[in-house]
Amino acid sequence: MAIKIAIANQKGGVGKTTTAICLAQELRRREYNVLIIDSDAQCNSTSFYEAKTEDQETLLDIFCADEPGRNCVQHTEKGDIIASDPQLKDAETMVKVDERRFSHLKRSCRELENEYDYIIVDTPPAIGVALKNVLAYVDYIVIPVEESGWSMAGLMDFAKAIDMARDNNEKLKVAGILIVKTKPNTKKSERMKDLADTLGTALDTKTFETKIRESSACAEALTEYCIPLHEYAPHATTTRDYDSFIDELLEVI
Numbered sequence: 001m002a003i004k005i006a007i008a009n010q011k012g013g014v015g016k017t018t019t020a021i022c023l024a025q026e027l028r029r030r031e032y033n034v035l036i037i038d039s040d041a042q043c044n045s046t047s048f049y050e051a052k053t054e055d056q057e058t059l060l061d062i063f064c065a066d067e068p069g070r071n072c073v074q075h076t077e078k079g080d081i082i083a084s085d086p087q088l089k090d091a092e093t094m095v096k097v098d099e100r101r102f103s104h105l106k107r108s109c110r111e112l113e114n115e116y117d118y119i120i121v122d123t124p125p126a127i128g129v130a131l132k133n134v135l136a137y138v139d140y141i142v143i144p145v146e147e148s149g150w151s152m153a154g155l156m157d158f159a160k161a162i163d164m165a166r167d168n169n170e171k172l173k174v175a176g177i178l179i180v181k182t183k184p185n186t187k188k189s190e191r192m193k194d195l196a197d198t199l200g201t202a203l204d205t206k207t208f209e210t211k212i213r214e215s216s217a218c219a220e221a222l223t224e225y226c227i228p229l230h231e232y233a234p235h236a237t238t239t240r241d242y243d244s245f246i247d248e249l250l251e252v253i
């Protein structure tokens with residue numbers, strides 16, 4: 001049975017997509033069977049995988065037409081993906097308001113769980129119908145945070161959403177808080193580690209020992225050239241950080 005992990009934080013631009021892609025790509029490099037699901041209307045993971053959003057079943061069809069997950073999987077050179085769709089920005093009005101509103105993903109993708117070792121879900125920066133479907137579906141959440149007070153503040157609201165999701169998904173666990181885009185050994189970095197630890201206690205989780213350092217190679221590889229970080233810059237600090245974060249993650253889950 002696949003282990004399902006969402007990379008989520010209601011705040012935008014905190015490295016969710018970067019972390020989801022690096023995690024999926026590295027697990028694949030370690031020869032696991034991996035599926036990534038893009039649940040963000042911005043379609044950033046979908047673009048990285050060069051997946052189609054037209055003439056192709058996507059997450060939109062799962063949310064609006066109960067399309068079986070299997071029909072939505074695209075096999076690309078970078079791995080398997082269920083693509084998002086830009087129309088998902090209107091998901092709040094498009095997804096029917098009924099008792100199944102937050103369980104479309106869970107029901108459509110159940111049968112896929114026997115085919116993968118890991119299912120990684122990239123998520124949107126808002127607590128809406130898409131993220132609620134994800135929280136009802138996954139086993140674990142990894143929460144990337146930047147070293148800024150704002151991203152920490154939003155976490156308490158997110159913690160409430162996670163608690164509510166447990167009504168229908170009681171096994172849902174926060175695997176850990178991942179500090180990203182860090183500039184190490186600064187005073188701020190020390191302070192934020194303390195704050196992250198405090199929030200970790202509130203979320204009944206811990207902060208990963210590994211922090212992901214900022215590097216130009218990371219942004220270039222993923223957003224400019226759409227190349228997995230390991231291929232583009234195998235020795236970059238960020239590449240090594242993601243490797244050791246994944247070692248840690250695999251021990252927790």
Ligand SMILES: Nc1ncnc2c1ncn2[C@@H]1O[C@H](COP(=O)(O)OP(=O)(O)OP(=O)(O)O)[C@@H](O)[C@H]1O
Nearest residue numbers: 012013014015016017018125181213214215218219
């Ligand atoms: N370790 C890093 N070093 C340098 N740049 C990074 C790093 N991690 C992420 N970035 C850059 O930060 C920006 C935001 O990252 P990303 O798109 O992964 O965030 P996100 O949380 O998915 O954003 P959104 O909420 O809009 O979906 C991107 O330009 C990305 O390339």
Ligand SMILES: [Mg+2]
Nearest residue numbers: 016017040044
């Ligand atoms: Mg993103």
